[in-house]
Amino acid sequence: MSAKGGPEVGAPILDVTDLGVTFGTDTGDVAAVRGVSLAVRPGETLALVGESGSGKSTVALAAMGLLPGNARASGSATIAGTEVVGASDGTLAGLRGRTVSMVFQEPATALDPLTRIGSQVAEVIRNHRRVSAADARREAVELLRRVGIPDPERRASAYPFQLSGGQRQRVVIAMAIANEPALLIADEPTTALDVTVQAEILDLLRRLAAESGTGVLLVTHNMGVVADFADRVAVMLRGEIVETGDVEKVLLRPGHEYTRRLLGAVPRLVVDEPDPAHPNGSAAVGTEPVVDLRGVSVVFGRGRRAVRALDDVSIAVHPGETVGLVGESGSGKSTAARVALGLVAPSAGTVSLFGTDLRRARSRARRALRAGIGVVLQDPVASLDARMSVAQCVAEPLLIHRRGLSARERRDRVADALERVRLPRALADRAPRELSGGQRQRVSLARALVLEPRLLVADEPTSALDVSVQKTVLDVITDLQGELGFACLFVSHDLAVVQQFAQRVVVLRNGRIEEQGSTGSTLRRPETDYTRRLLAAVPVPDPVLQRQRRADRLAASAGPSA
Structure with a gap:
């Protein structure tokens, strides 16, 4: 798969310069993003991290041209050389799904519960390319196979509720890559997934980026995911980027006090040290269970449709x-x-x-x-x-x-x-x-x-x-x-x-x-x-x-x- 609609090799596929976003509210204007500049090059993953309210998701939405009506954006955000800030609906429609795609945190909100999986993937294909319904259907099945959906021919006829959370997220990724985008924006793509499915999704995204040269902007609060997947990191605090750099430098040698505090709050799995005394104390010995x-x-x-949830x-x-x-x-x-x-x-x-x-x-x-x-x-x-x-x-x-x-x-x-x-x-x-x-x-x-x-x-x-x-x-x-x-x-x-x-x-x-x-x-x-x-x-x-x-x-x- 090759990145289509992209700029010359080596140039940023996403180039954000001095981006500002202000929301108009009943009590006055609120500046959510101030002076943010960042770039993502083909084949590179940039992780955007920070606490809730830091502005990281607002930056991602601004890059997609998906800000709500009460938002005003200033500065510049270009995708494959096309300016997004102030762009017309027609320009944005031409970019989305073709040059840039987005993977959201909750696949249940991104999928139509009343439409079969294969039809939803095929619709994304036909929205941007002139292909027959039959060809789109065959391509949809192949995309489902590529993202690791078992028995894709049969699963294409399933509805979202018939798939697991991890499988639904794979379907969302299949839709996101259906038209070979040059840029993939992933907003907390693994937060609701268990650790083994999360690892599989990250392996999948890593492989797709390597095969296609797709640039990835990863929005996440999970520092383990950042360490596993990102090439560079940008840290946001109250609407501004306070630190940016190579993933090893930022995570192992953070320069900003806020980054150090953020990393200090990360729960760390310890597997090679003696058992510590547990901070929560202990149960009342000999008491009756609550x-x-x-x-x-x-x-x-019942019958053939019975599912044993506990055994x-x-x-x-x-x-x-x-x-x-x-x-x-x-x-x-x-x-x-x-x-x-x-x-x-x-x-x-x-x-x-x-x-x-x-x-x-x-x-x-x-x-x-x-x-x-x-x-x-x-x-x-x-x-x-x-x-x-x-x-x-x-x-x-x-x-x-x-x-x-x-x-x-x-x-x-x-x-x-x-x-x-x-x-x-x-x-x-x-x-x-x-x-x-x-x-x-x-x-x-x-x-x-x-x-x-x-x-x-x-x-x-x-x-x-x-x-x-x-x-x-x-x-x-x-x-x-x-x-x-x-x-x-x-x-x-x-x-x-x-x-x-x-x-x-x-x-x-x-x-x-x-x-x-x-x-x-x-x-x-x-x-x-x-x-x-x-x-x-x-x-x-x-x-x-x-x-x-x-x-x-x-x-x-x-x-x-x-």
Whole structure:
């Protein structure tokens, strides 16, 4: 594949000079990007990193000409020599999908749920090239094969919901490369993926860039991904680039204090050191489990369409203890969490919550049991009602489970809950949309803990957050667990976070427990090949070490030579 529509060899395919972006709001203008200059050359990957609100995604959208109507751009951004800033809709339409393509973080929003996969890929082809429907269909199948979709002829007839998250992201990449773009902009392309799928997607993008000479602008908060994939790095802070350079220089010898702080917040997987004392303390020895799954199986559907999501799974979480559930997508992690919450009834086995068998609990008793559970989900935007204020969101559990409280008592409890998660009381009257991602997640945490629950279930609560905000949220949970003594069932695909946060870990694979034990021993001395593969797929924020880890992983997956 050759980059089409590109400039002469060696010249930047993306050239941004003194870019500024200002958003007009009801309270005045907000400068989101100020004086940004960067370049991406053919075959090169430039990583744009920084905290939420730093302006990195705004730069990417400006380069695509996709800024919203209330945005004003100044300066210059050229793609293959064509100016994007101030360009007409016709000019931009000619660039997008042909010369430049974009891969977004969430493939579910990029794919039409009502259109078959093959048709969506073929549509992208026919939008930019004069080919017959039959030829576009054949080319779509070949693209699906190229990005690693198994049985592409059959999968082309599938709908997005019939594919896994990793497969959907591969489809999005197939659409992005369908017309051989000279530039690929990837905005958090692996954030929602487990570590093995993430490694496969990065391998795929690396191979495609090498084969085609495509330049890549990678927007990410994952420093391990940067170390694994990028050639150069640009670090953004409050709308400006504060440091740029070769990936080894920036990650191993950062020159700016902000870059050092950012790297210092990255959770690092440790596999070759003695087990440290865990910062979260330990479970109450000899106490009855807060939640106890024994021999649990869950089967969805019937007959030939039946899917066994869990198979003879036993997990217990004690007061004051954090248990991490890890595994690939489809391993059963979230199903196990939903069983613990009483939201999914097991097909076999028993579930005990606070010493009560959920099968025998009547509706009123179940409601009382659920008052002792707090839940924090991955996406606070979806879990917080946009029509409510922050105070109303946090107070909602009190209205359901503590009906005897007066309005003043509710206000006091809400204020205390916000204070516990390190949010100022002044935020109580704001809408969730007016907060940053990290602030919204802490509002979700305040709501989960306002009843002072005995069990906190956290399902990927930090995967969409940048590293410094992630550290703040995890520190808050750790401090509150020490204060309130609740048990925590922590679902995550980030093994480094689990290693730092959980005392015990359960590794799930295809609905069964692959192995479990203390976090230190399981992640430092895994007993199974599957756990070792999971650990090998975790990228580390050291480019030199990561190159060696990638080589070892690829050699292991290739097996012994004939």
